[in-house]
Amino acid sequence: DVKVTQSSRYLVKRTGEKVFLECVQDMDHENMFWYRQDPGLGLRLIYFSYDVKMKEKGDIPEGYSVSREKKERFSLILESASTNQTSMYLCAAAGIGNTEAFFGQGTRLTVV
Amino acid sequence: GENVEQHPSTLSVQEGDSAVIKCTYSDSASNYFPWYKQELGKGPQLIIDIRSNVGEKKDQRIAVTLNKTAKHFSLHITETQPEDSAVYFCAASNFAQGGSEKLVFGKGTKLTVNP
Numbered sequence: 001d002v003k004v005t006q007s008s009r010y011l012v013k014r015t016g017e018k019v020f021l022e023c024v025q026d027m028d029h030e031n032m033f034w035y036r037q038d039p040g041l042g043l044r045l046i047y048f049s050y051d052v053k054m055k056e057k058g059d060i061p062e063g064y065s066v067s068r069e070k071k072e073r074f075s076l077i078l079e080s081a082s083t084n085q086t087s088m089y090l091c092a093a094a095g096i097g098n099t100e101a102f103f104g105q106g107t108r109l110t111v112v
Numbered sequence: 113g114e115n116v117e118q119h120p121s122t123l124s125v126q127e128g129d130s131a132v133i134k135c136t137y138s139d140s141a142s143n144y145f146p147w148y149k150q151e152l153g154k155g156p157q158l159i160i161d162i163r164s165n166v167g168e169k170k171d172q173r174i175a176v177t178l179n180k181t182a183k184h185f186s187l188h189i190t191e192t193q194p195e196d197s198a199v200y201f202c203a204a205s206n207f208a209q210g211g212s213e214k215l216v217f218g219k220g221t222k223l224t225v226n227p
Contacts, residue, residue: 004155040219042201042217042218043201043220045216048214050213056214059216090156092215100146101158105153105154105155
């Protein structure tokens with residue numbers, strides 16, 4: 001019954017490393033999202049994609065980039081990880097027409 | 113862009129009481145308002161949603177109301193149970209022609225139901 005899968009539950013990286021967070025969905029949905037969740041700040045949108053190779057910046061895109069080469073896969077890239085990017089990262093997928101967004105389990109990233 | 117404010121940030125109720133969580137949004141073009149529940153260690157999960165052409169929607173113990181004029185919507189949980197304890201998020205989205213649907217969330221409400 002898995003719908004959205006994130007490649008890692010926990011990840012520890014060093015400052016300056018290039019980090020890839022992978023997300024795969026099996027629902028053939030057009031929209032995919034990357035959020036960052038921090039205590040007291042809720043879910044903040046980093047980037048979203050509404051089609052293959054299409055992307056739009058969310059509210060906090062600085063320090064991040066994304067890639068969507070295939071419909072089912074949406075990758076979040078931290079070009080040069082910093083300690084302030086230590087957080088829980090959540091991926092979601094949704095169909096068009098404001099349908100339910102399905103979330104992955106999240107990746108807890110620690111940058112040391 | 114859209115901004116969603118959610119209150120309160122924490123809410124503690126006795127089992128059997130009602131709980132109300134309120135959200136306001138800034139973009140009058142928003143037309144879809146879902147509510148998500150996040151249990152510990154899990155991703156958020158949709159519990160109910162409402163579209164801008166409807167004023168109220170109910171699903172068993174959960175109801176959502178929408179006031180488009182005031183740009184606010186609320187989640188109502190009646191007869192609360194301990195398993196309702198979780199973090200609840202409201203969100204707003206604007207389905208525009210062309211497929212770009214940006215889903216913006218509030219900061220969340222931690223609900224605790226005391227037995």
